[in-house]
Amino acid sequence: MRIAVLVPPPGFHEEWDWAFDVEAAAIRAQGAEVEALPWTDVGDLSGFDLVTPLVAWGYHLDPPRWHALLDRLDRDQVPTLNPVALLRWNSDKRYLAELGDKGIATIATRLVDTMDDAALSAARADFGDELVIKPPVSASADGTHRLGPTDSLPGDVVGKAMMVQPFLHSVTGEGEYSLMLFGGQFSHCIVKRPKAGDYRVQSHLGGREEPCDPPAGAIELAQAALAAAPAEAAYARVDLIRGNDLALKVIELELIEPALWLEHAPDGGALFAATLLQRARQ
Template sequence: MRIAVLVPDPDYPEEWRWAYDVEADALASAGAEVEPIPWTAVPADVSSFDLILPLVVWGYHLDYPRWLELLDRAQAERWPMLNPPALLRWSSDKAYLTELADLGVPTVPTLAAEACCDADLEEARRRFESDWLVIKPPVSASATGTHRLGPNDDLPDDSRGRPMIIQPLIEEIAKTGEFSLMLFDGELSHAVVKQPAPGDFRVQPHLGGVTMPAHATPVAERLAKRALAAAPAHATYARVDIVPDDSGVLRIMELELIEPALFLDHAPDGGAAFTRAIMSALETVREEPLADR
């Protein structure tokens, strides 16, 4: 079987092999021939691939229209893509957090601003009863465009007049970190905790954050499954980021359904559950195109 894993554009500045290699090795151990293909240079004919996995499409947020065009093509040409294009499209815009909240899923409180301005910050501070805020673009990754704002901070120029999501700053992240639960075919595989560098609130490794194995509590597992159940399509692979708020209530920070680092190096089974889910989907796609699911 041949599997294409979509990876960053050659000009993408961050190191990505650490995420790709462990996933590709897990698939190769099941007998797959794995080929990395830049998501910005997918060939016209992909019919030789049994599955297409956008597992490392890092940088899609930097050329969002091109990413949406790729998803449109995948759906029109009925690619055997996991996760399916409709789910990837929904997950690309973090405004989905407001949808989850409307469905009763505990999420980090989120205000979506179409053209962010000072009045939006004032509304967020009033609504969240918090002087400290975090703002980020709704289409983003690697903490790009993310800012922490105190009570007297002005709206940054790169955020003004742009679509942004606004959330209260959760101080607990600096103390306990952000928990990531990996689920394959909806079942928990393993978990990690990501902690920011001292004085920071962002947990990404390139910003000094550290990642360690963690135990997922039954409450966290139930929350992750509840959030996935509210998504518009089945997720073969998912990373659910959960944080405790300052009152200790667990809340969804993000559903990473596109290109999440899955931290298979921390999986007790070495990634076997990941591989089983992908192979199971391969059997399914032979019976029912994923574009129809």
């Protein structure tokens, strides 16, 4: 069996081998071949039994190109995990509002089509004086800003579609949890914390992660969030954070190109690889 894993284009600004290598090793341990293909130039896919965008980092930097690739995968009926419909849905963080409408505990979010001072004032009236603003199509904290009570809008967000959320102080103390699930089955959990003086938990920004037991109710919340998605996820990372009301909230579903930290999985990624290959054979 030949598996294509989509990866960043040459010259991408972040190191990605650390994620690809451990995932590819887990798949190869199940007897399959793995080939890395830049998501921006995939070429002929007819010789592959499965295509998965597990490390298609940077797709948010060129949405038209990304959606053209999804259209091609759909049109050519390329066996793809996760399913194309799920990849499209997960490409825009507006899905958080949909999950909230379905009763899933998500971080409170205002979707603003054109960000301006009036929208900022309205968000502060709802969420308090400390906010986080981010683009609905983003990754790795790109374009994300934390605003204090007296901060004005950054120039790069004015007039753009943005998501506004309350700043949750738990991120700098307890941290943000990431639960990995394969075929809906819980595999392992890590907690991510930012470096001192920051709020962003991404490792390339100085954040750190460590394995941990999931907090009470986390697995159930993660599974409920995945059940509310428009298609079944073969692999998923569900990011949770404790709200200011001390309840766990979904802050993000990562169903396209999540770092899965398989090095912390008790089985070394065997469930991950077995789930992908089982779906490929169906």
